[in-house]
Amino acid sequence: MTDSAAPAVAPTLRGRLNRLIGSPRFQALIARTPGLRRISRSEGVAMFDLISGFVQSQSLLALVELRVLHRLVDTPAAPAALAADCGLTERRMAILLQAGAALGLLKRQRDGRFALAQRGAAFLGVPGLEAMVRHHAVLYKDLADPVAFLKGETDPGLAQFWPYVFGAAGAADPEVVATYSNLMADSQALVAADTLAQVDFRGITHLMDVGGGTGAFLAAVGQAHPAIRLSLFDLPVVVEGATARFAAAGLSDRATIHPGSFRDDDLPRGADAISLVRVLFDHSDETVAALLKRVFAALPPGGRVIVSETMSGGAHPDRTTDVYFAFYTAAMRTGRVRSADEIAALLAAAGFENVRARWGYRPFIASFVTARKPGMQAAA
Numbered sequence: 001m002t003d004s005a006a007p008a009v010a011p012t013l014r015g016r017l018n019r020l021i022g023s024p025r026f027q028a029l030i031a032r033t034p035g036l037r038r039i040s041r042s043e044g045v046a047m048f049d050l051i052s053g054f055v056q057s058q059s060l061l062a063l064v065e066l067r068v069l070h071r072l073v074d075t076p077a078a079p080a081a082l083a084a085d086c087g088l089t090e091r092r093m094a095i096l097l098q099a100g101a102a103l104g105l106l107k108r109q110r111d112g113r114f115a116l117a118q119r120g121a122a123f124l125g126v127p128g129l130e131a132m133v134r135h136h137a138v139l140y141k142d143l144a145d146p147v148a149f150l151k152g153e154t155d156p157g158l159a160q161f162w163p164y165v166f167g168a169a170g171a172a173d174p175e176v177v178a179t180y181s182n183l184m185a186d187s188q189a190l191v192a193a194d195t196l197a198q199v200d201f202r203g204i205t206h207l208m209d210v211g212g213g214t215g216a217f218l219a220a221v222g223q224a225h226p227a228i229r230l231s232l233f234d235l236p237v238v239v240e241g242a243t244a245r246f247a248a249a250g251l252s253d254r255a256t257i258h259p260g261s262f263r264d265d266d267l268p269r270g271a272d273a274i275s276l277v278r279v280l281f282d283h284s285d286e287t288v289a290a291l292l293k294r295v296f297a298a299l300p301p302g303g304r305v306i307v308s309e310t311m312s313g314g315a316h317p318d319r320t321t322d323v324y325f326a327f328y329t330a331a332m333r334t335g336r337v338r339s340a341d342e343i344a345a346l347l348a349a350a351g352f353e354n355v356r357a358r359w360g361y362r363p364f365i366a367s368f369v370t371a372r373k374p375g376m377q378a379a380a
Ligand SMILES: CC(C)=CCC/C(C)=C/CC/C(C)=C/C=C/C(C)=C/C=C/C=C(C)/C=C/C=C(C)/C=C/C=C(C)/C=C/CC(C)(C)O
Pocket: 118, 122, 123, 126, 129, 132, 162, 187, 190, 278, 281, 282, 328, 329, 364, 365
């Protein structure tokens, strides 16, 4: 701690402890003390993990771009064979494969060939994950100068990647919208699974999913709860993809599609529950407050609202959401990752009561806040 050698004000107890821990002599002492040296080593590993995270992510991106995991699904292969297929020199391919093995995605065999490890096999099976990793090229470019990014001196490319967040007019190009909608729909499988596992849907007779994309969440709800009627509300160009999805899922009779913009239009009435899945974190507090008012107006007394998205840990900062999703939504410029308490406050301000929060099993997939419109309970 060289630049803080002379404190300007009397340090607190925590400050004195910080100076002690930051002293190389103290660190050396811990490192050579039996029983304590384990702490020193594991702290070093944790620090190195932070330092090298970007390189780990870029190794993964290279494995994805070159389809290395796919190439190893059925049989192991030697670096030379993969090098030829991927257009790399054998030496560079060996570096990539060794890194993949070190990251637990591949397994290095005794004969020098590389096989797909359990984590690599699982990675390929997670819906939408490869596409997510690929699109990180845009995010990581935006974060190349993180200080300039935080000062607002850069023009993040991610803001252009998602066409809809600036309003209905942004989602005009059907091809761009399709790319975006597919990425969302693919990654929706895990969100739907966790929402269905952690939120109580009992008593709901008609669910409207606002900002529901092409209906992937509703399709999952429809399959899990055969009695629930379904309504989808999203921008006109986005919901075009929903008709085919509902037909393929055998839900055409139970599902109604409502094209519209929640910025400009009131929401259709009739549903006794409204879900907002990965919608609020795209938008400013003002937009969210106006949207929640519309949600409130559309529900009957006792009607339920379900918010499902990644949330800040708030008082307990979370490693996944308070880093990746906080920077991600900042790069989009319009939204932010809110804690369950912040979402609860916005719901209360819109008139909702009985607000309940549940931290997700996998917070990087979703956490949940539910609330009710005051009045009579909706009939079960
Ligand atoms: C029987 C034998 C032989 C062995 C048994 C071994 C065994 C049981 C293995 C288990 C393997 C297994 C089942 C693994 C499962 C792994 C899973 C399900 C992993 C899931 C991982 C999910 C991840 C990493 C999700 C990442 C999500 C991301 C990055 C989401 C990003 C979302 C964004 C950017 C959303 C943006 C929306 C916007 C634009 C802000 O509005």
